Each structure stands twice: as C-alpha cells, then as structure tokens.
Amino acid sequence: GNSVTQMEGPVTLSEEAFLTINCTYTATGYPSLFWYVQYPGEGLQLLLKATKADDKGSNKGFEATYRKETTSFHLEKGSVQVSDSAVYFCALSVPSFSGGYNKLIFGAGTRLAVHP
Amino acid sequence: DAGVTQSPTHLIKTRGQHVTLRCSPISGHKSVSWYQQVLGQGPQFIFQYYEKEERGRGNFPDRFSARQFPNYSSELNVNALLLGDSALYLCASSWGTGSNQPQHFGDGTRLSIL
Numbered sequence: 001g002n003s004v005t006q007m008e009g010p011v012t013l014s015e016e017a018f019l020t021i022n023c024t025y026t027a028t029g030y031p032s033l034f035w036y037v038q039y040p041g042e043g044l045q046l047l048l049k050a051t052k053a054d055d056k057g058s059n060k061g062f063e064a065t066y067r068k069e070t071t072s073f074h075l076e077k078g079s080v081q082v083s084d085s086a087v088y089f090c091a092l093s094v095p096s097f098s099g100g101y102n103k104l105i106f107g108a109g110t111r112l113a114v115h116p
Numbered sequence: 117d118a119g120v121t122q123s124p125t126h127l128i129k130t131r132g133q134h135v136t137l138r139c140s141p142i143s144g145h146k147s148v149s150w151y152q153q154v155l156g157q158g159p160q161f162i163f164q165y166y167e168k169e170e171r172g173r174g175n176f177p178d179r180f181s182a183r184q185f186p187n188y189s190s191e192l193n194v195n196a197l198l199l200g201d202s203a204l205y206l207c208a209s210s211w212g213t214g215s216n217q218p219q220h221f222g223d224g225t226r227l228s229i230l
Contacts, residue, residue: 004158032216043120043206043221044159051216089158093215101172102215103149104208106158 002027004090006107013080013114021075021110023064023090031092033057033066033073034104038087047075047088080114087111118143120222122207128228129197137192137225141209147171148190149219150182153204165190166213194227202229 007022025031032051036044048057053068062077073090090107121140129135141148147166151159161174165184184190188209194201204226208219 034218036221041223043122043223044208046218046220049216049218091158095215096172096213101164101166101213102210102217102219103161103164103172103174104151104159104219105161108158109156 002031002092002094002105004092004105004107006088006090006110009087009109009111011110011112013112015082015114015116016079017114019075019077019080019084019112021088021090021112023073023075023107025071025073025090025092027071027092027094029094031094033064034091034093035062035064035073035075036089036091036106038089038109040086044089080112082114082116085112085114120207120209120220122205122222122225124225125223126226126228128230130230131197131199133197134193134195135197135227137194137205137207137227139190139192139207139209139222141188141190141207142220145209145211145220146188147210147213148184148188149208149210150190150192151206151208151221152176153206153224155203159206162192164213171213197229199229202227 035047048059050057050066091104149164150162153159163182164172204224
C-alpha cells in the first residue's frame with residue numbers, strides 16, 4: 001500500500017542551525033510529493049511540492065528533492081528561525097485509476113522547535 | 117483572494133448528536149476534500165467531491181456523509197457522534213483531481229465530543 005514515514009520529533013534547534021527532516025515513502029505508481037506546515041491552532045499550509053523524480057521543490061528557504069532511487073523527500077533549510085517552529089507533514093498523492101480522485105496520504109508529522 | 121474558509125471554528129457536542137461542518141473552497145476550485153486530524157497525528161482522508169459528485173471515500177463508517185453544492189461549497193455531516201470523533205476536521209480544495217495538484221487547506225473545525 002501507499003504510506004509515508006517521517007522522522008520522529010520533536011526536533012529542537014538553535015536559531016540559524018541547519019534543518020533536516022527525513023521523509024521516506026512507499027507508493028504504487030508515480031506519486032507526487034508534498035510538504036505541509038501546521039502552525040499552532042491553524043490548518044495546513046502548502047510549503048513545497050515535487051511531481052516527478054529529481055524535481056526539487058523550494059519555498060521560503062526550504063528545499064526538498066524527489067529521490068526515486070531512495071524513495072525519499074527530505075526537507076532541508078540552511079538557517080532556521082524561531083518563526084519556523086511548527087509541525088511539518090510529508091505527504092504523497094498517487095493517481096487513482098478507478099475513481100478519478102486524489103487523496104493525500106500523510107506522515108505522522110514532525111514537530112520543530114527553534115530557540116533563540 | 118480568499119482562501120478556504122470553514123465554519124464553525126469550534127464546536128462542542130455530546131455523544132449521539134449529529135453535526136454539520138461547512139466549507140467554502142478557493143474561488144475557481146471545483147474539488148473539495150475532507151480530512152480528519154486526531155491530536156498528534158497526520159490528517160486522514162474522509163471524502164473527495166468534484167463537480168458535486170463523490171469521487172473518493174476513505175475508511176470511515178457510514179455515519180460520515182458529505183455533499184457538494186452547485187457553488188462548489190461542501191458540507192460534512194456526522195451522525196451518532198462518538199467520543200472518538202473528537203478531532204480537527206480539515207477541508208481542502210483544488211482545481212481538479214489530478215494527483216499533481218496541491219490541495220489547499222482551511223483552518224479547520226475543532227470538534228469536541230463530551
């Protein structure tokens with residue numbers, strides 16, 4: 001089946017540190033991959049996406065590369081800020097050949113706490 | 117442009133009651149999906165509607181139902197509420213149903229069952 005595995009949190013970093021949040025996936029077919037961020041009391045915001053192998057998604061200093069050979073989509077940022085503190089979700093979507101719909105399958109989320 | 121809007125923001129119900137949650141998609145988006153997010157977990161897919169038709173259903177009991185209106189807004193209904201239905205219910209919209217199309221989420225309705 002289709003699934004997403006994320007590294008467990010919380011991840012605690014000092015401001016300006018380098019961030020990596022690991023994400024691996026299992027999927028039938030050719031998934032599209034997404035990172036979403038959830039701030040306290042809010043819904044999910046799309047952070048970046050990649051729709052085919054070797055694509056690199058980027059936004060607000062965050063990057064992730066779609067690695068088909070390792071079935072991974074790790075999130076990275078070179079210098080985190082306190083305002084980056086949130087829960088990060090990795091997700092995939094695969095084509096549905098039967099019903100013509102797409103559902104997102106999420107990992108469990110990784111909480112990031114950045115301290116000054 | 118307005119994002120996905122959901123109402124109400126919070127709701128408290130008791131076991132056995134029913135609830136209706138509402139969602140307005142981003143203008144121009146024709147697909148609406150519903151997700152349930154239990155505290156500390158990732159969202160779980162409940163339904164997807166496109167052009168007023170149900171296109172997909174997740175592994176949820178028949179107590180959960182939904183519909184989409186001609187203006188593409190949507191309602192999620194849950195009957196015979198259980199304590200385990202306490203969660204954040206998220207609505208997401210997208211232009212279509214292609215797997216490469218990102219879904220954009222509202223802030224959710226937090227449902228508490230007493």
